Amino acid sequence: MTYQLFYADRSAAQGVRVILEEIDQDYRLIETDIKSDRERSPELLAVNPNGLVPVLVFEEGAIYECGAIVTFLCDRHPEYQLAPAVSDPQRGLFLQWLFFFSSALQNAFSMTYRPNRFATLESAYPSVQQQGCKRLLALWQVVDHAIADSLWMLGESFSAVDIYLFMLSTWLSDDCGHPALAEFANVMRVTDKVVKRPSVRKVYPSLCGAN
Numbered sequence: 197m198t199y200q201l202f203y204a205d206r207s208a209a210q211g212v213r214v215i216l217e218e219i220d221q222d223y224r225l226i227e228t229d230i231k232s233d234r235e236r237s238p239e240l241l242a243v244n245p246n247g248l249v250p251v252l253v254f255e256e257g258a259i260y261e262c263g264a265i266v267t268f269l270c271d272r273h274p275e276y277q278l279a280p281a282v283s284d285p286q287r288g289l290f291l292q293w294l295f296f297f298s299s300a301l302q303n304a305f306s307m308t309y310r311p312n313r314f315a316t317l318e319s320a321y322p323s324v325q326q327q328g329c330k331r332l333l334a335l336w337q338v339v340d341h342a343i344a345d346s347l348w349m350l351g352e353s354f355s356a357v358d359i360y361l362f363m364l365s366t367w368l369s370d371d372c373g374h375p376a377l378a379e380f381a382n383v384m385r386v387t388d389k390v391v392k393r394p395s396v397r398k399v400y401p402s403l404c405g406a407n
């Protein structure tokens with residue numbers, strides 16, 4: 197089976213691509229222009245009427261929402277042990293972090309990238325962006341505190357949540373006034389390990405080249 201992924205660099209689709217590498221599947225990227233002023237292709241809208249990436253296309257259908265795609269792929273390929281099994285007590289934390297990342301954290305990033313989605317008046321955009329940055333600081337602090345001195349997000353075991361964490365950490369940008377990754381020492385300890393994985397080096401060559 198060959199998966200297809202509606203994809204753009206620096207988007208949430210990049211994390212899904214790392215998962216596809218980790219589970220050693222054939223896949224084809226469908227390069228997608230997600231700049232706000234570009235019209236979305238009929239092919240993308242047919243599988244995601246929201247016009248967003250990632251969308252995963254597989255033999256029997258297509259799904260969108262990054263957290264759902266990650267869970268779906270991990271569960272379909274359990275031999276790679278990227279997610280605790282449904283009966284594993286760690287499963288709850290796995291789901292908690294994926295949902296938290298894809299809702300609270302991704303939304304806070306959106307406030308800083310696309311303030312027009314949160315306010316009607318252009319004069320209010322800077323205030324939305326500032327609030328997004330404040331939210332990012334508070335939310336990343338929650339994550340950092342939760343990791344504490346654990347090896348990975350789920351404690352002893354590496355999982356897809358660590359890949360998701362890494363992906364989100366690459367979105368932190370000085371230019372947008374975001375807090376710096378260096379402010380979250382525990383997060384950095386985990387992402388420094390994630391970046392060394394061959395899957396990540398392949399999908400993020402420019403970041404890994406710097407290491």
Ligand SMILES: N[C@@H](CCC(=O)N[C@@H](CS)C(=O)NCC(=O)O)C(=O)O
Nearest residue numbers: 207208230248249250261262263298
């Ligand atoms: N909740 C969705 C959000 C997807 C999303 O916002 N994707 C961004 C890239 S990371 C996108 O396609 N942006 C284009 C746009 O907002 O128009 C998910 O987690 O998959």
